[in-house]
Amino acid sequence: MKNPEMIQVDKLRTFENHPYKVEENEEMEMLTQSIKENGILSPLIVRPIENSEYEIISGHRRLFASKRAGLTEVPAFVYEMDRDKATIALVDSNLHREHLLPSEKAFAYKMKVEAMSRQGERTDLTSSQVGKRLNTYEVIAEESGESRNQIHRYIRLTNLLPELLKYVDDGQISFTPAVELSYLTPDEQQMVYAMYDSDEVTPSYSQAQRMRKLSEEGELNQDKLFEILSVPKPNQKPMLKLSVERLRSIAPKVNEAELENFVIKACDYYYRHLMKVRGRDSR
Numbered sequence: 001m002k003n004p005e006m007i008q009v010d011k012l013r014t015f016e017n018h019p020y021k022v023e024e025n026e027e028m029e030m031l032t033q034s035i036k037e038n039g040i041l042s043p044l045i046v047r048p049i050e051n052s053e054y055e056i057i058s059g060h061r062r063l064f065a066s067k068r069a070g071l072t073e074v075p076a077f078v079y080e081m082d083r084d085k086a087t088i089a090l091v092d093s094n095l096h097r098e099h100l101l102p103s104e105k106a107f108a109y110k111m112k113v114e115a116m117s118r119q120g121e122r123t124d125l126t127s128s129q130v131g132k133r134l135n136t137y138e139v140i141a142e143e144s145g146e147s148r149n150q151i152h153r154y155i156r157l158t159n160l161l162p163e164l165l166k167y168v169d170d171g172q173i174s175f176t177p178a179v180e181l182s183y184l185t186p187d188e189q190q191m192v193y194a195m196y197d198s199d200e201v202t203p204s205y206s207q208a209q210r211m212r213k214l215s216e217e218g219e220l221n222q223d224k225l226f227e228i229l230s231v232p233k234p235n236q237k238p239m240l241k242l243s244v245e246r247l248r249s250i251a252p253k254v255n256e257a258e259l260e261n262f263v264i265k266a267c268d269y270y271y272r273h274l275m276k277v278r279g280r281d282s283r
Contacts, residue, residue, distance in 0.1 A: 019107030058093035180208035
């Protein structure tokens, strides 16, 4: 079995346009602490590139955590491969990670489809289960465990404006309506974003379908969009909007993640206070 090599961190380069986000969060803090205590248990996978440097195929988060932990070199398996093979390996090594964002899967599937299409080597593979020739989408579906149509839906998300795609990642816009929104023109998507940004109105699947149909007919405009989004969705619950800035002026030391709980407790405390006052006044 191939042994890993120790490589200087300043010789490692991130994979160009890779879709996976590397963020400073609780998971990254835990990974950094683990590397400080135990080192890197799973070596990176890299390929040699120009100037005696290496491009990371698997291990972007481990490299980031290693730098935070103060490491100057990391273990890595080095493999010679061209750009397309490296792209496929990059996607395959990350697709089964937990907590992948919709945008990460979307761009990962797109990268893999494009790389395989350029290679041409995967368009005539034979399925071991059914013994038939498979196209690129079918091969990826078989390897990933998702349907061909689902992979196509994910790739459709790459047509969304970055602002709308972020709403999908944040769970503010559901997956299936987002796929329908991806068929709108950039200007039409901008209208949807502007309306959501001002009123926080998210489209249901049926509303997004109506938008797509009107867009294909060349009849989607701001008035039609407002008309569609103004219709209350089934089971839609009324929401109370509060200004974060106003709450911060009252409770500057409460972080944003705890603000909702703070408001609930404050309301509960004030309600009980009112009941006591009313009880005294009624005597």
